[in-house]
Every structure is written in structure tokens, then in C-alpha cells.
Amino acid sequence: MTFEDLRSEVHETYMKYYVAGFKGNDVSLIDKMVQYPIAYIKNGSVTMCDSYPIDPKSLKEEKGWDHSVDWKFEVTAANNIEAHAVASAVRCRADGSKIESVHGFYAFTKTDDGWKMYAVADATF
Helix, strand or coil: CCHHHHHHHHHHHHHHHHHHHHCCCCHHHHHHCEEEEEEEEECCEEEEECCCCCCHHHHHHHHCCCEEEEEEEEEEEECCCEEEEEEEEEEECCCCCEEEEEEEEEEEEEECCEEEEEEEEEEEC
């Protein structure tokens, strides 16, 4: 497969994770897209988790997060076994005011069931 083919596959996987899973608060769908344990990298430490470490519904409620703008996603590296990607966005309230900017790193591995996320890191500012 070419890099473009691999990038397209990983992009499709991420879109399913983000749009249907994360935005839709569907943790059961997210679980199907993760290879556990997943490494969660946050605040200078790594935690191995047997369940997805971010609860989208709670995150939205805690922050008052309604939608995101300036969303970007890029697969930065990919081969037939693994892929790395980065995403960024600005989280906003319903009135459009900014809550924070967020940047994420994702590592995926290719399995018999397709691409699965095995590491995630996020930083907000």
C-alpha cells in the first residue's frame, strides 16, 4: 500500500472515532476502535488503561463544551503496521466563546480488524 492509501485508512478510522464515537458520546464504539491496554499520556506521565481514559460526555459537561472550530487532523507517519497522527481544534461554548485549544497525538496499529488506537495524548491551552 502507498502512504496515501494508509493515510486514507487511518483518517477514516479517526473520523469514525471522533465523529460517531467522541462527538456522539459512544464509548462502546470507541472501545471497538482501541487496542487495550491503551497508553494515555498526560501531564508528563504515561498511564496504561484497560478502558478509554476520556469520557466525552463528562468532558463536555465539565467544560461547557458545545462544539469545536479550526479542527485539523493529519496522519504524519504510516506503514503497514503502525501510524501516527495529530489533531487540533478550539473548543467553544454554545455562544461561540472559546474555552480552550486542544492538541492530540494518536498512535494506531493495524490489526486483523482494521486500525486500532493504542496510544493517545492530549494537551490543552
